[in-house]
Amino acid sequence: MKRTVKPSFMILSLLMFIILSACATGANTQNTSAGSTDAAKKVRIGLTVPTLSNPFFVAMSKGAQEAASKFNAEVITVSADQDLAKQTAQIEDFITKKVDLILLSPFDSKGIAAAVAQAKAANIPVIAVDGFAEGGINTVVMSDNVMAGTLAGEYLAKRLNGKGQIVIMDGPPVSAVTDRIKGFEEVMKKYPEIKVISKQNGEGNREKALSVMENILQANKKIDAVFAINDPEGVGIKIAAEQAGRGGEFFIVGVDGAPDAVTALKEKKAFAATSAQFPNEMVVKAVELGLQIKEGKSIDSKVLIPVELITQENVEQYRGW
Structure with missing residues (x-):
């Protein structure tokens, strides 16, 4: 004898299939969106140093690349060539480019104050590296x-x-x-x-x-x-x-x-x-602190990296x- 399927049962099955499909599609869409957001949140960092003719600052730039890899960031490194006006212009350029964080190894701690203040007004954190800078830096990371x-x-x-x-x-x-x-x-x-x-x-x-x-x-x-x-x-x-x-x-x-x-x-x-x-360690630490600032966390006003006597x-x- 041929059985007859009741209409009510067919309707109920169809509704359940639609609901389950919608849930699966929604979950997939959410995961895709999250992945896209993570990719789009790559942090852009500007680093300006007094001169790249000094191996110390070359090591610092290498530390920046290490930090970029570690924290999924993009680091723009520039040399001020021991010129205050040039370093000031570099910070202004970072502001124009809307970087997320500025790392500053100052050529002139007092002279760079106006540029630091401009970055602060643009709501861009500034972390001094290897020397204090005036103008409103968020913190300084330096050797002791x-x-x-x-x-x-x-x-x-x-x-x-x-x-x-x-x-x-x-x-x-x-x-x-x-x-x-x-x-x-x-x-x-x-x-x-x-x-x-x-x-x-x-x-x-x-x-x-x-x-x-x-x-x-x-x-x-x-x-x-x-x-x-x-x-x-x-x-x-x-x-x-x-x-x-x-x-x-x-x-x-x-x-x-x-x-x-x-x-x-x-x-x-x-x-x-x-x-x-250890200049590379300074920069890696500075990036780490900068990301904490971006997350709204409080940090120390000065972080000292110990030194060692080599003979x-x-x-x-x-x-x-």
Whole structure:
């Protein structure tokens, strides 16, 4: 006997099929949308550094690429070529491009204040890296530069047995430099028999420090040690001493842990030690903090990255940049 399907049962089955299909389609649509949103939320970051002729800032740019990969971000890195006006224009360009975050390694901590204020007015977080900047930054990520100067000073004083004639090679007007000088000079106060016979500005680069050191060598017949605020200056000082035939007269202590300093340390000549920084780690940390700011989280106003003293004795164990 042929069975007859009741109309009510057919209608109910059809309704259930439509409901289940709609649910499945809705779930698929939601997942697709979520994926598209994640792809579209790629963070754009602008990084401006004083100069890419210094290996320290090259290492910083490498850290930016590491951060870009880690956090699915796009990083635009530019060099100010030690020009305040150029760095100001670069920040203004980042604002025009509507980047999500600006990382600033300042060439002039005070001079860059107006550009930082413009970014703040545009609601773009600004994180200073390797030096404080005025104008309203959200935070600063830097090496413990006072510690860097302190370690260098303690090494120098111990090697001199607390007495001698020394030179200080200063640098650009940024907080990183002034903090290194502060840490170093605090140590020197404990050693009244260590005399600073010259303190001049090497502008943070090899060529200038070499030229300045040539003049210092001509004016001073006896030098026992030199503290340089960064390794490019330290290498320039070493070259000046060797060219003057005085390469074995004094030793040099720098700051950075740069590749050129590592090479000089391994020579076991005038370049004796450096307080090593980790610029790539600074930038990765700065990006991490910037993303926290974008999420509305509160962060510390200053984050310090520890430094390590690298000498001729332990340079083989140093991980470098």
